[in-house]
Amino acid sequence: MRNEWRSNIWMCIELVVTGLILWVVFSIFAFLSYLHKPSDCYDFNNVYAGDLRIIPKTASSYTEYPDSLHNENTDVEMLLTKLRNNQYVECAGIGLNALPYTFNYSGNDFSVNVGDSVQTYHSANVRCISPEMVRVLRVRGIHGETTEEIAGMIADNKLLPAQPDYSDGRLDLELWRGRDAWWSYDSTRVVHVGAIVGPLRRTDYEPLRGMVLVNMDNRPGWWDNIAIRVRPGKGRAFSESIKPSDLQFGNVYISNLESMDNRRERAHESITRLIGTLTMGASFLMAAVFLGFLGSFWFRTQQRVPELALRRANGATRSQLFRRMLSEGIILLISGVIVILFFIVMFLCKVNLSETFHAPIPSWIPWAGFACSISALALMIIGGIWMPASKAMKINPAEALKEE
């Protein structure tokens, strides 16, 4: 290794640069895995969702309502009835900002007197949900409350908060259950807290800052989502059976009806792209390490044929030669790891990741990334050296030393 010191230094530098980048990449992967939390108090299988819209009054197909008893809400009721009569539909419901995988955020603060202090649930995403929508999404409480119980609480106009993923520790929602909460610090706007539900996130990767479920407002047009639960295995049949006329009643119509799976894919598109880009980059770096070690050690084997042949002639076994070649690569890796570790420790000492990224980042994430990056490098080094080392194993000492 001393003879090849220049080449070894360059390979070490390459390992350090690659190792640090792989550390970042694998740490991001580990963090995304940690963040990935599908909403487990809900069931989105066999659910189709769409936007509920009103035909503008200026549109040529707008129909005037005959009297004040008829309005957009009555149209929605008729539309829901029509949908529920579809043979493939189990239930249908409406909401305002009630669905996941949309990027609406309508936040509000809620406060509760807890003993001697007032706890405030800051900036909770307010999701207005009808009891029927509760049944479509099969909402459950974290303490085992059933869907029907939750639907009943919503019908009773109770507030159902969800535990945030990231809080300062001063909020204890368990103390909220059964108490009255003020809406936006207004003591005249009081809601009773029911059960604690699971979080309904905007994406499966977003740490929840806060969310509450409340009942729908009765005002006409105060909704924007519709969700339909179809019978298991009947999704395709439902899609094929639906005609444009089935999606409209009066001045209300459904737009962009699609499965919840499609919505989820679209919501996660940027994350998927990020994962794809990072995977490509990491693969490129690992391929570069592999090719670099393959090329360098191939040459070294050729240059060291007389030395290796002498070792064989002096009694070294094939596997000893093989292990010798591999160990040179591992020594390079260990040298690189020490430098990588130094940089990582320096970085972590200076930067608080949770504060920087405004998200709960457990302390094991960077170390998981480190372990994965070193493992990947080790794999590439062993893979790259394998062929030259196998070639070294097969040297015939008599032939190799013939000209010596």
Add this chain to the structure above:
Amino acid sequence: MKKQIKQILYDMRTQPLIAWVTVIGTALSIFLIMTVVMIESVGVMSFSPESNRERMLYGMYVHINKPNGSGGSGSMSYKCAERLYANLKGVEAISFQSDGAERLDIHGTTDETFTASVRSCDQGFWEVFDHKLLEGRLFSKEEVEAGSKLAVVSRSTARRLFGPENAIGRHFMLDHNDTEVIGVVEDSSPLAEWAYGEVFRPIDVISSNEWGGGYFGNIAAAILVEDGTDLESVRDQVKNRYAEFASELKAEGRDIIYHGAPFTQQVYADGIPGSNNTPDNSADRAINVAVLVILLLVPAINLSSMLHSRLRRRINDLGVRRAFGCTRGRIVRDIIGENFIVTLAGGLIGLGAGVLFALFYDGVFTVGGESVHPSLSMLLNFRIIFSAFAACFILNIISAAIPAWQAARMNPVNAINAK
């Protein structure tokens, strides 16, 4: 050159593994570099119907505050957009249009009801962007001001609405409004984010979804600056209008905050961070540069190491050449030249792979969450091909300079005697 190619072929025959490792390593690096370059280029280079992107400016948002810190920011109302951008000097054409295409339901004479990208715009839109009119006509200023229920549709949309029948003069339901087709234009790529649409309708100049005291709405301005006019002179005019607007708003107890509008194509492609922030993409640029440096440096280290090893095998022959009078400079040039040919070969493979990847792989280019594929003409242009050659050249210099210099410095006697 012939000798260099002979040397390369000899090396490939005697050391095929190393030769292929070199070519593959180079190809991989150039492939990734070109993918990054292509993604960047498609955001700024001109292609139909945005054929004059180098002369374009975009006015997008307005940010109005009250002294107590409350206020709002968002897209402009039509009145606000006219106030800030109409009748500027040095402007060839201006389009007031919706800030993005809406996905709306449309239904024609076929059984299909589908959502289409609908662009609301004024008559200036057709002067700013060069859509190819296939049939019929485009809407006029009078029709825009009258709020006529007319539409120009793209060729593929016309086919979906009416089948093989002639679309001109036919009616369809656009967002539940009975609308007449007056023109058909050629399909355009969604990568032309300002010009793209499947249906084009006159913008509603009267209401335009106004809010916030009539200052906000859903209008943006696309400005085509006259050839030869400095973009900064147009921006200075807009800045002055912002200052005049600020004086008027002061009387209402409000303040308008200037965030650098209108923006060039480059700034728009880099990303506008919301309606209440001034674009500053220096961090993104630094990351892009860092990515390119890494994509060049890491394979360069490998290639340098392998070249160094290859040159050690040729040490005798280099010593003989030096003994016969070959200069150090000549040896360096020859080695770099040989390496450049190999790098170029790998680079061409990498460029080809990059183009195929961009053309066929989903997710390289996305607009509004949908995967979009560019055309071949967008990818094979001077900027991209020049970037590929430049990348090969830089990679060659980085990987070959030091080994070539070291080989040239060797004492000829030691070189000839070396084993």
